[in-house]
Amino acid sequence: MPAKIIGTGSALPGLVVTNKELEQIMDTTDEWISSRTGIRKRHIAVEETTTSMAIKASETAVKKAGIRPEEIDLIIVGTVSGDKYFPSTACQIQEALSAQNAVAFDVNAACAGFLFGMTIADAYFQAGRADTALIVGAETLSKMVDWKDRSTCVLFGDGAGAAVVRKEDSGILHIVQGADGARGSALSCDSRPVNSPFARKPFTKEFFAADSLSEGSCADKPFRKDFYADPLPAPDYLKMDGQEVFRFAVRTVPKAVQQVLAEAGILPDEVKYFFLHQANIRIIEAVAKKLAQPMEKFPTNLQRCGNISAASVPILLDHVNREGNLQKGDKIVLAGFGAGLTWGAAVLTW
Numbered sequence: 001m002p003a004k005i006i007g008t009g010s011a012l013p014g015l016v017v018t019n020k021e022l023e024q025i026m027d028t029t030d031e032w033i034s035s036r037t038g039i040r041k042r043h044i045a046v047e048e049t050t051t052s053m054a055i056k057a058s059e060t061a062v063k064k065a066g067i068r069p070e071e072i073d074l075i076i077v078g079t080v081s082g083d084k085y086f087p088s089t090a091c092q093i094q095e096a097l098s099a100q101n102a103v104a105f106d107v108n109a110a111c112a113g114f115l116f117g118m119t120i121a122d123a124y125f126q127a128g129r130a131d132t133a134l135i136v137g138a139e140t141l142s143k144m145v146d147w148k149d150r151s152t153c154v155l156f157g158d159g160a161g162a163a164v165v166r167k168e169d170s171g172i173l174h175i176v177q178g179a180d181g182a183r184g185s186a187l188s189c190d191s192r193p194v195n196s197p198f199a200r201k202p203f204t205k206e207f208f209a210a211d212s213l214s215e216g217s218c219a220d221k222p223f224r225k226d227f228y229a230d231p232l233p234a235p236d237y238l239k240m241d242g243q244e245v246f247r248f249a250v251r252t253v254p255k256a257v258q259q260v261l262a263e264a265g266i267l268p269d270e271v272k273y274f275f276l277h278q279a280n281i282r283i284i285e286a287v288a289k290k291l292a293q294p295m296e297k298f299p300t301n302l303q304r305c306g307n308i309s310a311a312s313v314p315i316l317l318d319h320v321n322r323e324g325n326l327q328k329g330d331k332i333v334l335a336g337f338g339a340g341l342t343w344g345a346a347v348l349t350w
């Protein structure tokens with residue numbers, strides 16, 4: 001599958017919050033967070049938004065790729081924390097970049113979002129529907145977590161990463177992806193409930209009480225007379241069964257990586273770097289062990305960035321690329337896994 005990453009970019013918010021600083025505002029410790037996850041600090045959006053960071057990362061990736069925005073045929077953004085339900089983050093990037101010839105849309109595959117974007121772009125290339133794609137992972141998880149739930153809020157950070165991928169003679173060698181909706185409840189965040197005058201009060205005792213419904217002016221339709229006096233329901237926040245997610249990751253990711261390498265006819269020893277989704281250092285160590293590969297081949301930035309869901313793989317890729325550690329011809333693996341449950345792995349030549 002001929003396609004190559006020709007430019008990368010990333011953007012992180014200016015505010016850095018350390019574990020020690022979190023100790024001052026909640027019942028947690030640097031020791032608890034760092035020993036269980038490896039995370040020591042994270043960037044938290046203040047003025048920045050998912051869209052503004054996505055645009056910044058995209059502008060850098062396009063500049064580094066040395067292409068004009070009009071050459072982009074496809075913009076795909078992996079995100080679960082877009083600033084708007086619509087228009088999509090991808091369409092907002094399109095406008096900001098003046099990439100008027102692109103088709104633009106978002107995908108929701110959580111922490112596997114960037115890998116899903118790569119897979120879709122690859123399929124567009126193979127079908128002859130695109131030559132140049134901008135793939136972005138962008139998240140503001142700090143607005144999705146409950147800052148009163150110490151078991152989740154300490155894990156996440158904000159940021160965006162982007163890559164320009166172009167149809168070429170070499171590059172993406174193989175991609176696999178998967179989903180298991182049956183285990184989706186391990187990691188979830190509900191959308192806003194139906195809250196019209198005709199809906200029963202959501203998530204309250206009254207939900208089940210027939211007498212909360214009374215006939216209003218809407219003929220025979222149930223109608224909540226108190227609807228306009230009620231405050232809007234509070235938004236829902238991210239919920240996670242940490243141990244279930246841990247088990248899923250350490251079982252699924254090594255299998256996906258082994259599968260993508262085997263199907264591409266490449267040995268793990270031939271791979272220079274494995275860029276894994278930055279959820280937790282213990283997950284990365286477990287994957288390294290199962291693949292019998294040294295930790296030096298697994299670059300990490302979760303210590304200073306935390307878990308940035310769909311943005312974590314492209315941000316890490318950009319950091320390693322900017323440090324000059326990727327040479328032409330290097331074989332690398334990218335792997336993402338997360339809510340859905342979803343996962344994806346790709347092997348490519350730099």
Ligand code: ACO
Nearest residue numbers: 028029032036111150151154242243245246279280337338
């Ligand atoms: N500070 C101090 N104590 C805490 C904190 C905190 N921030 N959070 C939870 N605790 C306490 C709990 O209350 C509990 O106390 P108790 O025993 O008195 O009840 C104790 O620590 C243990 O809690 P567990 O949830 O059992 O902790 P566990 O050892 O499972 O570690 C963790 C939690 C780090 C999330 C672990 O399950 C894990 O690594 N899971 C992987 C999932 C992951 O990385 N998710 C990231 C997002 S998903 C993704 O990106 C794919």
